[in-house]
C-alpha cells in the first residue's frame with residue numbers, strides 16, 4: 001500500500017503531488033521551496049537532494 005506521506009519535500013515537508021510512477025533517476029522539484037530531488041529508489045520511495053555541481 002502506497003503511503004503518500006513518503007512523497008513530501010525532505011526540506012520543507014510540502015506535498016510533492018507525484019504521480020506515483022516516477023522511475024529511479026527521475027528529478028522532482030518542490031513547488032513550495034524549489035528544491036530539486038532525485039528519485040534514488042522506488043521501494044521504498046526515496047528521494048535524495050539533487051546537486052547540480054558538474055557544470
Ligand SMILES: [Zn+2]
Nearest residue numbers: 009012030033
Ligand atoms: Zn520543499
